[in-house]
Amino acid sequence: xxxxxxxxxxxxxxxxxxxxxxxxxxRKWVSRGKITRYGTxxxxxxxxxxxxxxxxxxxx
Numbered sequence: 001x002x003x004x005x006x007x008x009x010x011x012x013x014x015x016x017x018x019x020x021x022x023x024x025x026x027r028k029w030v031s032r033g034k035i036t037r038y039g040t041x042x043x044x045x046x047x048x049x050x051x052x053x054x055x056x057x058x059x060x
Contacts (some may be wrong), residue, residue: 003038004038004047004049004050008047008048008049009038009039009045009046009047009048010045010046010048010051011043011044011045011046012026012027012044012046014048015035015046015051018048018051018052018055019051019054019055019058020055020058026046027044029054030044034054035050035051035054036050
């Protein structure tokens with residue numbers, strides 16, 4: 001999988017806000033393979049488009 005453009009990457013706290021869950025849940029989703037983590041050690045980033053899709057699924 002290719003890395004998304006930089007302007008689409010957001011930190012963990014924004015990922016949590018975008019999906020309506022806690023930062024701990026974001027980390028659990030990463031460990032379970034539900035979402036892809038980008039960034040460097042200690043600096044996680046997530047694709048806002050991937051998060052938007054998850055948020056839409058959770059609303060259904």
